[in-house]
Amino acid sequence: MAQRFGGKYSPGAPDTPAGSAATHPAPPPVPASRAARRARILFFPAFAFLIPAFRGTPREMVLSLVAGGLILLAAWLTQEGVKAHDAYDARRVARRPAIPRKLFGAVLIGVALALGGLVSQNGPLYPLLFAILGIGLHLLAFGPDPLRDKGLEGVDQFQTDRVARAVDEAEKYLSAMKDAILRAGDRALDARVDRFATAARQLFRTIEGDPGDLTAARKYLSVYLMGARDATVKFADHYAQTRDAKVRADYEALLTDLETTFAERSTALLANSHSDLDVEIQVLRDRLKLEA
Numbered sequence: 179m180a181q182r183f184g185g186k187y188s189p190g191a192p193d194t195p196a197g198s199a200a201t202h203p204a205p206p207p208v209p210a211s212r213a214a215r216r217a218r219i220l221f222f223p224a225f226a227f228l229i230p231a232f233r234g235t236p237r238e239m240v241l242s243l244v245a246g247g248l249i250l251l252a253a254w255l256t257q258e259g260v261k262a263h264d265a266y267d268a269r270r271v272a273r274r275p276a277i278p279r280k281l282f283g284a285v286l287i288g289v290a291l292a293l294g295g296l297v298s299q300n301g302p303l304y305p306l307l308f309a310i311l312g313i314g315l316h317l318l319a320f321g322p323d324p325l326r327d328k329g330l331e332g333v334d335q336f337q338t339d340r341v342a343r344a345v346d347e348a349e350k351y352l353s354a355m356k357d358a359i360l361r362a363g364d365r366a367l368d369a370r371v372d373r374f375a376t377a378a379r380q381l382f383r384t385i386e387g388d389p390g391d392l393t394a395a396r397k398y399l400s401v402y403l404m405g406a407r408d409a410t411v412k413f414a415d416h417y418a419q420t421r422d423a424k425v426r427a428d429y430e431a432l433l434t435d436l437e438t439t440f441a442e443r444s445t446a447l448l449a450n451s452h453s454d455l456d457v458e459i460q461v462l463r464d465r466l467k468l469e470a
Contacts, residue, residue: 213260213320220253220287227294238297245293252286255279256316259323265349266324270386273342278323284316337389344392344399345382351403352378358407361414367426370433371410377437378403381444391447398443406436 224246231242259279266272288309295305327338352375359371381398385391392399413429416422 214257214264216319217253217257217260220256220283221250224249224253227290234297241293241297245290245297248286248290248293252283252290252316255286256283256320259283260320263321263324266328269345270328270383272324272328273339274324274327278325280316280320280323283320284313287316288313337392341386341389341392344396345386348378348382348399348403351407354407355410358411358414362417364417367429370430374406374433374437374440377440377444381440381447384444384447388447395443395447398440402436402439406432 227242227246227249231239231246234242256279259275259281262275262279266275291312292305292309295308299305327342355371356368356375359367378398381395385395385399409429409432413425417425417429
């Protein structure tokens with residue numbers, strides 16, 4: 179989707195306090211992967227079955243409609259599976275998807291092509307070959323789903339699961355904020371929420387790198403993000419009706435404060451991790467000297 183170009187001196191650009199964290203803009207959101215863009219194309223082949231469905235015999239109509247519907251379902255499952263895989267790859271600690279959506283999408287594509295083959299072929303040979311070819315090409319294009327949990331060596335499974343659950347819950351708050359701010363109908367506010375989400379996800383990655391930091395940062399992943407979500411929902415409903423400039427300025431100031439707080443917490447956790455590493459290295463060096 180095209181986005182309007184804008185910058186610091188563009189009309190309607192939000193004022194940024196000097197010296198705040200917003201003076202160092204976070205990196206832009208990660209663009210959709212190639213697999214995600216290819217997944218959208220899968221919706222179009224369904225029309226090759228749906229449009230001609232009403233031109234043949236009742237048998238051909240039923241087979242064509244079912245085949246087209248299965249392709250639409252397969253395209254949706256594949257698209258969701260690619261999103262889940264991208265999120266899995268972006269995180270250091272992640273559980274495998276509960277449902278292998280891409281694998282199910284590949285199977286449905288194969289079944290749809292087999293049904294489509296039965297429209298013009300009476301025997302099972304060619305429909306079967308179409309199904310095998312469709313499944314194989316789907317797996318080559320999109321790959322399989324992640325089949326194992328991704329954790330950290332040296333960290334017990336309990337700690338890994340705690341971090342994964344906490345980050346999953348925090349991501350839900352960010353998604354709710356994004357959905358709510360869309361109701362305001364303001365591109366600049368959409369981008370502002372995206373920038374705050376990027377700062378929050380930097381804290382997520384820091385915690386995933388050292389699950390022991392979860393206790394110190396739990397309130398940032400729950401209390402603060404829950405409050406940010408609730409404030410965003412109320413602001414979006416109010417601003418969509420009134421376009422109150424003062425309320426907008428207050429909301430942007432809130433996001434700036436939260437962004438600064440999350441960035442400072444990430445820095446503090448990284449500093450603590452570095453201090454723990456220094457202590458561990460010093461202990462090992464002293465032990466080596468003692469043994470020597």
